[in-house]
Amino acid sequence: MKRLLLVIAALLSLTVLMTACKKDGDTISTPAASESTAAQATPAPTELPPYEANVLTGEPKGADYPEGQRITAVMVNNIVAARPQRGLSKADILFEIKVEGGITRFMPVFTDYKTIGEVGPVRSGRDQFFRLILPWQALYVHEGQSVVMQQYAIDFDYGKLNNNDGANGYRDYGRVNWAGKSYNNGTLALEHTMYTNSDNIANYISSQNVDMSRTYNSTFFNFVDYRLGTTRDLSSSIDSAYSDKYGPVVSDGQYVEIVHSQSYKT
Numbered sequence: 001m002k003r004l005l006l007v008i009a010a011l012l013s014l015t016v017l018m019t020a021c022k023k024d025g026d027t028i029s030t031p032a033a034s035e036s037t038a039a040q041a042t043p044a045p046t047e048l049p050p051y052e053a054n055v056l057t058g059e060p061k062g063a064d065y066p067e068g069q070r071i072t073a074v075m076v077n078n079i080v081a082a083r084p085q086r087g088l089s090k091a092d093i094l095f096e097i098k099v100e101g102g103i104t105r106f107m108p109v110f111t112d113y114k115t116i117g118e119v120g121p122v123r124s125g126r127d128q129f130f131r132l133i134l135p136w137q138a139l140y141v142h143e144g145q146s147v148v149m150q151q152y153a154i155d156f157d158y159g160k161l162n163n164n165d166g167a168n169g170y171r172d173y174g175r176v177n178w179a180g181k182s183y184n185n186g187t188l189a190l191e192h193t194m195y196t197n198s199d200n201i202a203n204y205i206s207s208q209n210v211d212m213s214r215t216y217n218s219t220f221f222n223f224v225d226y227r228l229g230t231t232r233d234l235s236s237s238i239d240s241a242y243s244d245k246y247g248p249v250v251s252d253g254q255y256v257e258i259v260h261s262q263s264y265k266t
Helices: 002-021 033-041 127-136 147-155 198-207 240-246
Strands: 072-074 093-098 104-110 139-141 194-197
Touching: 093 127, 104 127, 127 147, 139 198, 194 198
Parallel strands: 072 139
Antiparallel strands: 072 104, 093 104
């Protein structure tokens, strides 16, 4: 009986000792089975590949992407007598902006000047186009320039990147426009006959030792990340006053018309 009482006393003493050694707030617990299962079921985050987008299109760079090369912009006539133009469909971005007298002019912009082919009719530079490409330090190809454009090129020390002879441009005196007019038969003005091409631009770059090295760290526009496969909904940015006046806005745009003047609509 004494031995039994001693054993019980010893066990009680051990229990008191363990309780005394335990700090306030300490708990002894084991993870619940559901928590363990949830942790195992959660997949590790997938790391996206590096964002390598074409500076002009926002699309993935192809195997032949001209890494470290300046973009090239060309001024192209859009007066009625100058149509049809050549080379516009090769552009990565095509700008159309109103100039004087309600007419517009085109500026196709190319990632790689070697892929331009033939483009024209080449016309004079304008400051509204030049200001778009100035931050990108593009090679700007045109024939002639406005007074304001010329001053911009001087103020910003654009040098040989401001090419004012159509990059060794040439005259296609025999070209026939949509109305059957040509310079050779005396019915088409000389200003609608200037063209250039990839080889001429390459010769200009080489002969003038033009620095075509340029590394871009962002895209021309704030494109959606092509790696995510998502789109950007612009409907929420439409002012409510616009919706009240013109009706509900459809977020999936199908048609856009820009009126430059009575004769020029895009």
